[in-house]
Amino acid sequence: KYKRRMYFKILGFLLMLTIASSASDKRLQQLIADKRIYMDRYQGAECDFCYYLFELAQYAIQGDITQESVVSIATEYCLLNGGGFGYSCRGEWQCQNLCNIAKEWAPTVFDAIILVDDVEKVCGRFGYCSALDKTEDMNDIEFGNTHTLSKTVQNFDDAIEKGETYRLAHVTDIHTNPWYISGGWTDCGLPSCCSNVPYSNESKEKTQQTTAGVYGDYNCDGPIALQESFAKDVVIQHQKFPLSGLVFTGDWPPHNVWNQSRSWNTDVIIQMSKILHKDLPKGFPVFPLLGNHAGFPVSSFNTLNIEYDAVGAYIPIGRTWLNLGWINQTHYDQFIRTGGAYVADIPNTPMRVITMNSNFYVGGNLWNLPPASQDAYFDPGNQFKLLEDALKQAEHDGIGVFIMFHHPFGEWFDVRIEKFQSLLTTFQNNIIAILDGHTHEDNEHIIWDTNNRNPIIVEYDPGSITPNHGRNPGWRIYDLAKPNTGGILQVLDYHNRRANLKTENWINNVTKGIPLKWETVYSAKEAYGLKDLSPGSWVEMAHRMYTDEKLWDTWWMNHVTGNESQKAPTGEMKNHTICKIIASTKESQIHC
Numbered sequence: 001k002y003k004r005r006m007y008f009k010i011l012g013f014l015l016m017l018t019i020a021s022s023a024s025d026k027r028l029q030q031l032i033a034d035k036r037i038y039m040d041r042y043q044g045a046e047c048d049f050c051y052y053l054f055e056l057a058q059y060a061i062q063g064d065i066t067q068e069s070v071v072s073i074a075t076e077y078c079l080l081n082g083g084g085f086g087y088s089c090r091g092e093w094q095c096q097n098l099c100n101i102a103k104e105w106a107p108t109v110f111d112a113i114i115l116v117d118d119v120e121k122v123c124g125r126f127g128y129c130s131a132l133d134k135t136e137d138m139n140d141i142e143f144g145n146t147h148t149l150s151k152t153v154q155n156f157d158d159a160i161e162k163g164e165t166y167r168l169a170h171v172t173d174i175h176t177n178p179w180y181i182s183g184g185w186t187d188c189g190l191p192s193c194c195s196n197v198p199y200s201n202e203s204k205e206k207t208q209q210t211t212a213g214v215y216g217d218y219n220c221d222g223p224i225a226l227q228e229s230f231a232k233d234v235v236i237q238h239q240k241f242p243l244s245g246l247v248f249t250g251d252w253p254p255h256n257v258w259n260q261s262r263s264w265n266t267d268v269i270i271q272m273s274k275i276l277h278k279d280l281p282k283g284f285p286v287f288p289l290l291g292n293h294a295g296f297p298v299s300s301f302n303t304l305n306i307e308y309d310a311v312g313a314y315i316p317i318g319r320t321w322l323n324l325g326w327i328n329q330t331h332y333d334q335f336i337r338t339g340g341a342y343v344a345d346i347p348n349t350p351m352r353v354i355t356m357n358s359n360f361y362v363g364g365n366l367w368n369l370p371p372a373s374q375d376a377y378f379d380p381g382n383q384f385k386l387l388e389d390a391l392k393q394a395e396h397d398g399i400g401v402f403i404m405f406h407h408p409f410g411e412w413f414d415v416r417i418e419k420f421q422s423l424l425t426t427f428q429n430n431i432i433a434i435l436d437g438h439t440h441e442d443n444e445h446i447i448w449d450t451n452n453r454n455p456i457i458v459e460y461d462p463g464s465i466t467p468n469h470g471r472n473p474g475w476r477i478y479d480l481a482k483p484n485t486g487g488i489l490q491v492l493d494y495h496n497r498r499a500n501l502k503t504e505n506w507i508n509n510v511t512k513g514i515p516l517k518w519e520t521v522y523s524a525k526e527a528y529g530l531k532d533l534s535p536g537s538w539v540e541m542a543h544r545m546y547t548d549e550k551l552w553d554t555w556w557m558n559h560v561t562g563n564e565s566q567k568a569p570t571g572e573m574k575n576h577t578i579c580k581i582i583a584s585t586k587e588s589q590i591h592c
Contacts, residue, residue: 047123049077050122050123051123053070053073053074053077054113054116054122054123056069056070056073057070057109057110057113058113058116060110061110061113061114067106067110070106071102071103071106074102075099075100075102075103078095078098078099078101078102079095079096079099082095083095083098083099084099084101084102085101085102085105087101087190087191087257087258088191089189089190089191090189090190091188091189094188094189094190095189097190097258097259098190098191098258099258100258101257101258101297104258104260104261104297105297108296108297108300108366109297109366112300112366112367112369112370113366113369113370115304115369115370115371115372116369116370116371122369153531153532154483154485154490154532154534155483155484155485156481156482156483156484156490156492157484158482158484159481159482159483159484160481164481164482165479165480165481165492166244166349166351166479166480166481166489167241167242167243167244167477167478167479167480168243168244168245168246168247168346168351168402168477168478168480169234169237169243169245169246169247169475169476169477169478170246170247170249170435170460170462170475170476170477170478171230171246171247171248171249171462171465171475171476172248172249172250172251172291172406172436172437172438172461172462172463172464172465173249173250173251173291173437173438173440173464173465173466174222174227174230174248174251174252174272174464174465174466175221175222175251175252175253175254175255175293175464175465175466175468176221176222176223176224176226176227176252176254176268176272176466177192177194177195177220177221177222177223177254177256178224178254178268178271179195179196179254179256180194180195180212180216180220180221180222180223180224181194181195181196181212182212182213182214182223182225183211183212184196184211184212185210185211185212186210186211186212186217186218186219186220187210187219188219190256190258191255191256192219192220192221192254192255192256192468193212193217193219193220194212194216194217194219194220194221194223195220195256213501213504213505214505214516215229215473215499215501215504215505215516216466216467216473216501216505217467217501217505218467218468218469218470218471218501218502218563219468220467220468221254221255221256221466221467221468222465222466222467222468222473224272224275226465226467226473226516227272227275227276227279227465228275228279229499229515229516229518230465230473230475230518231276231279231280232279232515233475233497233518234246234280234475235279235280235281237477237497238281238284243284243477244285244346244347244348244349244351245284245285245286245287245346245347246280246284246285246286246287247286247287247353247402247404247435248286248287248288248289249289249291249404249405249406249435249436249437249438249461250288250289250290250291250292250294250405250406250437250438251291251292251293251294251406251437251438252268252269252272252273252291252293252294253265253268253269253293253294254268254293254466254468255293255468257293257297257298260296260298261296262296262312262313263312265293265294265295265296265313266294266312266313266316266317269294269317269320270316270317270320273288273317273320273321273324273326274320274324277324277325277326283325285326285346285347286324286326287326287327287344287346287353287355287404288321288326289340289355289356289357289404289405289406290313290317290340290357290359290406291406291437291438292359292362292364292365292406292407292438294313294317294359295309295313295359295365296312297366298364299359299362299364299365299366300359300364300365300366300367301313301339301340301357301359301360301365301367302367303360303365303367303368303373303378303380303381304367304370304372304373304380306337306338306339306380306381309339310336314335314336314339314340315336318332318335318336319332321335327342327344328344330342331343331344334386337381337382338357338381338382338383338386339357339360339380339381339383340355340356340357340359340381340383341354341355341356341357341381341383341386341387342355343355343386343390349489350398350399350400350488350489351399351400351401351402351432351480351489352390352394352399352400352401352402353401353402353403353404354386354387354390354391354401354402354403354404355404355405356383356387356403356404356405357381357383357405357406358405358406358407358412358436359406359407360380360381360383361407361412361413361416362407362411362412362413363411363413368413374413374415375415376415376418376419384419384420384423387403387423388423391423391426391427391430391431392427394427394430395427395429395430398430398488399430399488400430400431400432400488400489400490401430401431401432402431402432402433402434402435403431403433403434403435404434404435404436405434405436406436406437406438407436407438408436408438408439408443408445408459408461408584409434409436409445409447409459409584409585410445410580410584410585411438417585421447421448421449421450422450424447424449424456424457425449425450425456428449428456428457429487429488430488431457432480432488432489432490432491433457433458433459433460433478433491434447434457434458434459434460435459435460435461436459436460436461437461437462437464438461439461440463440464440466440468440469440471441461441463441471441559441560441561442461442462442463442474442496442558442559442560442561443459443460443461443559443580443581444458444459444460444461444538444581445458445459445580445581445584446458446459446535446538446539446542446581446582446583446584447459447535447584448583448584455535455536455538455539456535457535458491458533458534458535458538459584460476460478460494462474462475462476462494462496463475463476463496463498463561464561467501470560470563470565470566471560471561471563472498472499472500472501472502472561472562472563473498473499473501473561474496474497474498474499474521474561475496475497476494476495476496476497477494477495477497478491478493478494479491479492479493479494479495480492490532490533490534491533492532492533493523493524493525493533494523494524494533495520495522495523495524496520496521496522496558497518497519497520497521498518498519498521498561498562499516499517499518499519500517500519500562503517504516504517521558521562522558527554527555527558528541528551528554528555529541529544529551538581539582542578542581542582543582545578546575546578552568552574553568556568556569556577559577
């Protein structure tokens with residue numbers, strides 16, 4: 001850590017000398033010479049540079065220096081560092097493309113931070129200065145205590161005997177790359193490869209290990225062929241035992257953020273929606289929402305003015321989903337008015353979905369930097385009002401709801417978490433589960449009541465379709481029924497479907513045209529020895545993993561979607577991972 005910190009300090013010092021000696025912006029030279037802009041704040045090198053860059057941006061807004069100078073410095077830092085803005089690169093051509101982000105994102109950055117009065121909060125929210133984004137201490141929280149958990153096992157025999165069961169499909173993070181080239185380079189020096197990007201390793205010879213497969217690669221977002229293969233598997237499962245619909249918790253554009261624009265991201269979502277619609281049965285219910293890669297810059301949706309993104313995103317995307325029959329006019333009107341949220345019934349079931357645009361509540365969104373967007377009483381797009389009204393209506397109708405968004409609940413701002421947790425506690429008896437994505441991992445998180453005494457809701461993430469970052473493509477089917485004691489539908493079990501790219505791509509690189517093989521790799525109840533899928537059962541399962549190594553290894557392999565190269569951690573990292581199941585928020589994990 002010391003060496004890394006010193007490296008960044010030397011790099012930053014050399015960068016300032018370079019810019020100061022060559023910049024035509026005399027005011028910038030004077031500011032540096034006067035030491036009004038400096039780097040060493042003893043928070044870590046990346047944190048130091050974040051301070052430096054945002055202070056420069058403030059000076060540019062005041063007119064002391066030009067915005068072009070700030071963009072130039074950010075670009076030079078990215079080039080010298082081999083990446084920036086959360087992404088890395090290797091190779092001159094690759095880094096020049098990646099570092100172009102500074103120029104492309106600049107207009108939105110300056111529009112957002114003109115309203116910012118605290119640089120510390122900016123760098124804390126972006127994760128560069130973790131010490132600056134502290135949470136309040138919580139008193140007397142004992143998430144390790146299991147003696148208060150309910151010992152009652154849910155029984156669904158009556159519903160099963162009557163055939164009153166339902167199945168619902170869940171997919172997330174498809175990230176289809178329209179530029180994917182089967183046979184392209186998988187090692188290109190950028191965060192996502194397999195398109196027309198020059199090779200970036202010492203050897204120029206293509207081998208089995210450096211060639212993109214027909215259905216994807218662990219270093220790349222997937223091709224259209226992978227999305228189509230997933231859709232075919234949904235159809236096959238639907239024919240075996242009907243599915244009530246498909247919920248999609250966001251993210252269609254690939255991770256090549258350096259080559260994106262608002263219009264390009266929107267167009268990818270529109271075109272991939274049409275392809276998925278074509279591949280599914282006519283009239284098959286689909287409930288989509290927006291992920292962070294729908295935004296431009298990535299994760300950014302204006303929280304202070306919903307109309308800012310209406311023409312570029314909400315209207316064309318919403319209109320497409322309306323024309324495909326995935327949402328109706330009422331849902332469309334809600335989607336436009338709230339900036340991505342709507343409430344819809346799942347046809348022919350006692351179930352309802354409430355979708356939300358969680359980009360409004362996370363630190364990566366540039367528009368969450370202004371103080372006004374962080375106010376506890378501020379409700380972007382009136383989404384929380386929509387949520388509360390929908391939960392009240394569900395309670396009145398005696399119907400169960402799925403709450404859907406993209407980012408895990410634990411990644412939200414503290415003030416949003418508190419309000420959301422309060423609503424969940426009040427209406428817990430009408431919430432079936434929370435469905436999300438974003439992590440590209442198979443996850444469960446337990447949400448507790450406002451007193452942090454009782455586990456009340458389970459949050460599910462089935463893993464991604466994109467194989468990028470070493471993931472095998474996967475999706476999930478939930479089995480649902482009403483318990484014998486009555487009430488709303490509950491999750492009986494779930495089954496994860498998965499395709500092993502390591503095996504399948506070896507076949508498909510040699511013999512083209514062989515369909516990708518999807519398999520049911522596990523059932524939650526069977527794999528984890530769960531008595532039922534209630535929140536309390538998941539907490540007990542998590543506690544068993546502390547001492548049951550076989551259970552821990554099983555859960556971990558599913559967590560990393562069957563990638564055997566990613567071994568289960570031990571010691572402190574193991575404990576931290578289990579705590580993320582038991583306690584869904586960063587604040588509560590401290591006390592796990």
